[in-house]
Amino acid sequence: MNSLDMLTGSGKSGPQVSISGRQILIVDDFSDMRIAVRRMLRDLGEETADMASNGKDAIEKIRHNSYDIVLCDYNLGDGKDGQQILEEAHHMGFIKPSCIFIMITAETSMHFVLGAIECQPDDYIAKPFTKELLQHRLAKAVTKKDELMDIYKAMHKKQYADAIKIAEQQLVSKSRYTLDIAKLLGSLYLKTDNYEKASDFFQKLLAQKYMPWAKFGLGQVYYQLEDYTKAIVVFDELTAENEYYLEAYDWSAKCSLAMDDKVQAQEKLATASRISPKTVARQCELGGLAKENGELDIASSAYRSAIQYGAHSCFKSSKEYLGMNEILLEKGDTLKALSNLKEARDQLKETPADLLQVVTATADVHAGKNGKEEAQRYLEQAAKIYQENSSAIPNEASLTLAATALKLDDMKLGTAIVSSLAENNHDDDELLGDLNAMVNETGHADELSEIISSSTEELRALNKKGIQLAESGQLKESLELLEKAAEKAPNSKAFNLNTALACIMLMKKNGADDQLLFKARSHLERVEKAGKVDERYAELTKMLDALKR
Amino acid sequence: MTSKPSKNHFEAALALTIHDVKNSLALFLDRVEALQARDEIAGKKYADFKYEIKRINNNLIRLLALYKVGAENFSLQSDFYYIDDFLTEIGAEYAAVLKDKGIELIIECSDGLNASLDKGLVHGVLDNALNNAARYTQSKIVLKAVQKDGFLILSVQDDGPGYPEQMLVKNQQQMDCNTDIDVSNSTTGLGIFFSQIVAGLHQANGDAGFIKMTNQGDLGGSSFSIHLPSEEALNIEL
Numbered sequence: 001m002n003s004l005d006m007l008t009g010s011g012k013s014g015p016q017v018s019i020s021g022r023q024i025l026i027v028d029d030f031s032d033m034r035i036a037v038r039r040m041l042r043d044l045g046e047e048t049a050d051m052a053s054n055g056k057d058a059i060e061k062i063r064h065n066s067y068d069i070v071l072c073d074y075n076l077g078d079g080k081d082g083q084q085i086l087e088e089a090h091h092m093g094f095i096k097p098s099c100i101f102i103m104i105t106a107e108t109s110m111h112f113v114l115g116a117i118e119c120q121p122d123d124y125i126a127k128p129f130t131k132e133l134l135q136h137r138l139a140k141a142v143t144k145k146d147e148l149m150d151i152y153k154a155m156h157k158k159q160y161a162d163a164i165k166i167a168e169q170q171l172v173s174k175s176r177y178t179l180d181i182a183k184l185l186g187s188l189y190l191k192t193d194n195y196e197k198a199s200d201f202f203q204k205l206l207a208q209k210y211m212p213w214a215k216f217g218l219g220q221v222y223y224q225l226e227d228y229t230k231a232i233v234v235f236d237e238l239t240a241e242n243e244y245y246l247e248a249y250d251w252s253a254k255c256s257l258a259m260d261d262k263v264q265a266q267e268k269l270a271t272a273s274r275i276s277p278k279t280v281a282r283q284c285e286l287g288g289l290a291k292e293n294g295e296l297d298i299a300s301s302a303y304r305s306a307i308q309y310g311a312h313s314c315f316k317s318s319k320e321y322l323g324m325n326e327i328l329l330e331k332g333d334t335l336k337a338l339s340n341l342k343e344a345r346d347q348l349k350e351t352p353a354d355l356l357q358v359v360t361a362t363a364d365v366h367a368g369k370n371g372k373e374e375a376q377r378y379l380e381q382a383a384k385i386y387q388e389n390s391s392a393i394p395n396e397a398s399l400t401l402a403a404t405a406l407k408l409d410d411m412k413l414g415t416a417i418v419s420s421l422a423e424n425n426h427d428d429d430e431l432l433g434d435l436n437a438m439v440n441e442t443g444h445a446d447e448l449s450e451i452i453s454s455s456t457e458e459l460r461a462l463n464k465k466g467i468q469l470a471e472s473g474q475l476k477e478s479l480e481l482l483e484k485a486a487e488k489a490p491n492s493k494a495f496n497l498n499t500a501l502a503c504i505m506l507m508k509k510n511g512a513d514d515q516l517l518f519k520a521r522s523h524l525e526r527v528e529k530a531g532k533v534d535e536r537y538a539e540l541t542k543m544l545d546a547l548k549r
Numbered sequence: 550m551t552s553k554p555s556k557n558h559f560e561a562a563l564a565l566t567i568h569d570v571k572n573s574l575a576l577f578l579d580r581v582e583a584l585q586a587r588d589e590i591a592g593k594k595y596a597d598f599k600y601e602i603k604r605i606n607n608n609l610i611r612l613l614a615l616y617k618v619g620a621e622n623f624s625l626q627s628d629f630y631y632i633d634d635f636l637t638e639i640g641a642e643y644a645a646v647l648k649d650k651g652i653e654l655i656i657e658c659s660d661g662l663n664a665s666l667d668k669g670l671v672h673g674v675l676d677n678a679l680n681n682a683a684r685y686t687q688s689k690i691v692l693k694a695v696q697k698d699g700f701l702i703l704s705v706q707d708d709g710p711g712y713p714e715q716m717l718v719k720n721q722q723q724m725d726c727n728t729d730i731d732v733s734n735s736t737t738g739l740g741i742f743f744s745q746i747v748a749g750l751h752q753a754n755g756d757a758g759f760i761k762m763t764n765q766g767d768l769g770g771s772s773f774s775i776h777l778p779s780e781e782a783l784n785i786e787l
Contacts, residue, residue, distance in 0.1 A: 036576060036578075036579035039583065106568040127572065127575050128578050128602070129642070182785055201787070204786065205785065209629040212626075212627075242626050
């Protein structure tokens with residue numbers, strides 16, 4: 001039995017957590033509301049709090065301050081909404097694992113279903129609320145965060161096997177936060193492709209109590225096991241129960257796509273986009289599907305939304321502009337296509353990989369309407385971006401640039417890109433296939449096929465040699481060789497991982513060493529940057545962490 | 550071009566209006582608390598303001614909930630919750646109002662009791678009962694949860710004079726004859742109607758939820774309870 005005095009005061013079962021001394025950000029578009037919340041915090045013992053009135057301001061502040069607590073209103077008028085702020089800040093790595101993010105909403109039915117589990121707020125509070133309720137929720141969130149900190153930290157470092165181990169231990173020891181741990185554990189099983197365990201886990205839970213998230217997890221398992229019919233039923237039931245369950249629409253669309261029903265997939269994404277129009281990636285995908293389904297108007301309006309909502313967010317990319325470009329070209333409106341690409345170049349100045357694709361597309365459009373000179377000019381621009389940022393350019397963009405260069409008879413540039421792609425991806429058969437197809441299509445197979453195979457083989461041989469040296473105990477020699485190869489193919493996953501491994505092995509033998517630590521770390525970072533993180537990467541990161549201690 | 554407002558317009562208007570009124574209420578609450586902080590002696594007189602703000606808010610929530618329940622594609626948003634957390638939180642919401650009114654709120658719930666329910670709707674039901682209790686109690690209110698015979702029973706009890714006999718008789722008659730509660734002329738009726746709907750929507754193992762109103766509470770006054778079909782505690786095995 002606990003009386004209310006205990007709750008708000010110092011009773012044994014009341015929250016004991018003090019919020020004073022914590023860095024807090026309040027986000028609300030109403031200045032009166034911001035002040036009201038700040039007054040509450042003051043009453044609760046925290047004298048200072050930062051305030052932001054819109055998404056842009058909020059993200060800037062989150063970027064430059066390491067907040068302990070963010071209290072964010074969901075509905076911020078015309079700009080970004082609270083969930084977008086959370087997702088962007090998360091995406092950019094601005095939110096530390098210990099930060100408590102609380103979403104303030106007008107309606108309780110939106111709770112728990114707005115975003116992916118790794119981007120969910122720690123709690124929701126419905127307006128209006130009293131300072132007592134705020135205190136209670138903050139205290140609860142702080143305690144919960146502390147309890148689950150080890151899991152969050154491991155997840156943050158992408159050490160999922162560790163996160164699972166910790167979660168399983170905590171679950172067995174009957175923590176107060178069983179439910180939250182279960183939720184995390186389920187998502188971790190899914191993340192690590194542990195579908196058998198995940199299925200068993202979710203089914204056991206659902207046999208006892210109804211929990212939408214467990215059902216959602218089960219749907220994902222069905223999808224992964226390619227039982228799409230069953231999966232669709234699950235996802236559609238979830239959205240029927242709660243129209244805000246946006247992720248369930250996305251997964252339902254994924255199932256339809258897997259069953260080659262693009263019309264149905266488009267329908268699902270359109271519904272989700274109506275409910276929440278501000279998600280750039282979803283609008284882009286909707287645009288792509290609608291285009292394939294021949295619904296150019298829907299496609300163009302989806303891309304337009306993606307462009308509009310992407311413009312001030314970190315989620316803007318070349319995708320929506322290139323999608324729009326295709327639509328405009330298909331409609332035969334070259335002028336509009338060019339002005340769309342111009343806007344894209346202005347918007348994407350800061351991200352070379354995106355800019356490169358847009359500039360390449362511009363060259364293509366000019367080439368298509370017989371503007372050879374203009375096309376050359378943009379190709380040169382693209383080449384410059386490519387050369388200055390080679391390590392940040394995704395394969396897809398390099399491939400398109402090479403194709404455009406070859407089409408415009410710039411053999412020097414085309415050959416250079418083709419051989420670099422072959423070297424950097426000697427271990428990626430899919431890409432090598434695409435590369436060969438591209439040189440075929442552009443009519444340069446005779447000159448270039450040979451280059452592709454010789455570059456690939458050279459690197460493969462180097463890699464093999466490096467491994468052999470290491471195995472025979474010649475670690476230093478191995479490292480030297482691998483490093484040299486990694487310089488030649490800076491984006492190669494195999495070389496970067498093997499170089500890091502060689503550094504680690506050397507340190508295991510001779511003790512930790514700053515230079516080797518740095519080297520290993522930077523090669524791992526390259527893998528991460530190239531988006532090629534996998535189990536082996538995680539394993540090496542862990543080994544490296546162990547050495548540092 | 551103008552057209553007649555459609556159902557969609559109404560839905561949007563309802564959602565936006567509620568959002569807006571909630572903002573106003575939040576500000577109003579803030580001003581009242583600020584005034585009260587400056588004026589400790591007369592603190593009690595502000596309790597009525599806060600009580601009314603809470604009532605307006607509860608009414609709004611109920612209105613929205615009833616609208617949604619009546620909509621074609623309505624379905625319950627059940628999830629699994631710790632009931633002690635749920636009750637403590639409601640307690641925290643009412644803390645200020647009740648304290649100012651000199652009413653003690655006692656929460657009784659065993660540690661770790663859990664159940665699946667639509668939190669938003671059940672919260673609305675308990676709000677309704679607590680509002681009533683706050684008005685009629687002498688000095689105490691008990692908010693209590695127990696698990697019994699396959700049901701989770703959430704009750705609000707007070708040490709006031711109890712429900713008028715005539716009201717209990719009328720309720721009983723309506724329940725016996727299975728007729729709808731008369732909501733046309735009293736908000737009390739509306740509250741009971743809403744509670745019945747919410748209870749009935751909670752179904753499991755062939756049972757449906759229901760409400761009970763008696764004058765046989767632990768504290769001698771009225772006792773309102775909502776009974777939701779619910780299994781035993783969650784047990785996770787790996």
